[in-house]
Structures are given as C-alpha cells and as structure tokens.
Amino acid sequence: MPKHIGIIMDGNGRWAKERGLPRTDGHVAGAKVFRKISDYCHDIGIEVVTFYAFSTENWRRPPTEVAALMKLFKEYLVEADEIKYDRQKGGYILRFIGDTGAVPKELQKLVAKTQLDALDENTTIINIALNYGGRQEILHSVKQIAEKVEKGELKASKITEEDIEAGLYTAGQPDPDLIIRPSGELRLSNFLTYQSAYSELYFSNVLWPDFTTDDLDEAILDYAKRNRRFGGV
Ligand code: FPP
Numbered sequence: 001m002p003k004h005i006g007i008i009m010d011g012n013g014r015w016a017k018e019r020g021l022p023r024t025d026g027h028v029a030g031a032k033v034f035r036k037i038s039d040y041c042h043d044i045g046i047e048v049v050t051f052y053a054f055s056t057e058n059w060r061r062p063p064t065e066v067a068a069l070m071k072l073f074k075e076y077l078v079e080a081d082e083i084k085y086d087r088q089k090g091g092y093i094l095r096f097i098g099d100t101g102a103v104p105k106e107l108q109k110l111v112a113k114t115q116l117d118a119l120d121e122n123t124t125i126i127n128i129a130l131n132y133g134g135r136q137e138i139l140h141s142v143k144q145i146a147e148k149v150e151k152g153e154l155k156a157s158k159i160t161e162e163d164i165e166a167g168l169y170t171a172g173q174p175d176p177d178l179i180i181r182p183s184g185e186l187r188l189s190n191f192l193t194y195q196s197a198y199s200e201l202y203f204s205n206v207l208w209p210d211f212t213t214d215d216l217d218e219a220i221l222d223y224a225k226r227n228r229r230f231g232g233v
Helices: 012-018 023-043 063-089 103-115 134-150 162-167 215-226
Strands: 004-007 048-055 093-097 126-133 180-181 200-203
Touching: 004 012, 023 048, 023 103, 023 215, 048 134, 063 162, 093 103, 103 162, 126 134, 134 162, 180 215, 200 215
Parallel strands: 004 048, 004 180, 048 126, 093 126, 180 200
Antiparallel strands: none
C-alpha cells in the first residue's frame, strides 16, 4: 500500500462543458468527489493524501471562477470544523500546503483555525494544496536556509537535503509513493516537484468529477505491481 498518495484533481471544466454547464459546476462536482475520496483514503488506512486544489498559476483564471473556488474551499472548511468533533470516531487531520497567506482573508482565518485543530498524530493526514506551486515551495525552503546562513547558524558547505526537506510544506511527511492524475493530461504541473523524485505516476482518462473509489483501487493495484528500485537494481 502506498503511504502517501498525491492527487491532481483535473478535468472539472471539461466535465461541465460536456454537460453544457458552467465550469464552476464542474468544481462543485469535483469538491464532492474530493470529500468522497478523502473519506475512502482514511477508511483504507492511507497515511497521507495530498490534493492539488489551487495552484499558484490558477489566479490567471477568470475572477468568477477563482471566486467560486475560494467559496468552495470556505464552505468545506466550515464543514470541516464539524468533522473535528468526529475525531474520536476516526476523523482525519487537515493540513494546508502552499502560500496560504495570499488567499482571501476570510479563507486565511479558516485555514489558520483548521491547522490549529490538527493535533491528533495518529490518523490520516489530508493535505490540501492551496495556492501551491512546487517551485515556489522550493524557493520558500531556500529562503529559510539562506536566512540561517546569513545569521551564521549554518555553513553553506554543510547544507544537506534534509535542510531543504525541513523547509518544505510537507516536512516530516513521507514523500508521495503514488501520484494520480485523471483527465488524460500527462504532466505534473508544478505539483510536489521536490517530493516526487521517485513517485510512481498513474494517469487515467476519467475526469475528476467522475472519479470513483473503484478508480482509486485500480490505481493502487497498479502501483502494487510496480517494481520500485530507487536507483538500485
Ligand atoms: C483543475 O481542473 C481543477 C482545479 C483548478 C480546481 C480543483 C478544485 C476542486 C476539485 C475543489 C476541491 C475542493 C476542496 C474543498 C478542496 P480544470 O478546471 O482545469 O479542468 P479542465 O482542464 O477540464 O478545464
């Protein structure tokens, strides 16, 4: 079983277009699938699942679409506030990765509150990549290291991969074993750029709003057949 699965939730717009609906309806449908798949990952005992919800490049979309997405995230976080009371029954921890300081203030507050609630260490972690970009994340880590060097706390010649990892938003979490991208696109689009060095990639033609727990099972079964060598033989 993969410990960490990354999911690029792609194809919402095309799903809506196929039905003659506005793109935002595709995101609403996609958000429902996000809930279903996060619950399922928790049920089957996956340790970490990272969902690509909004990239640093997604600000280029029409303002109405961006606003609709922010509204969906807010609605979910209000709902998630209730989920935490279910922890005893085995809920999950929500974390955010990305430059969340740049999202609308109201959403920022909800994000901060959700992060604070994330205390239980013994359950599935759901990372939501929000205003996330892999290159931006590496830059964020590099700046932290540069500050330490500037202060004389670290020698440039002594910088290690662990120092870079410590500055990533996923610090302390295992790297993604499996990255799933539905909708037929064959690229990673700035998702977990550093962490995906040895990830197994799984692409499917299903559009995200049509993605089911059976599709996830299929991806996991495919992953289980792979021979991971990490550069060895
Ligand atoms: C890419 O599909 C999808 C997004 C940019 C948004 C993903 C967000 C969600 C599914 C909502 C998640 C909700 C929560 C609460 C985390 P696209 O619109 O680029 O699809 P297209 O390529 O078919 O146009």
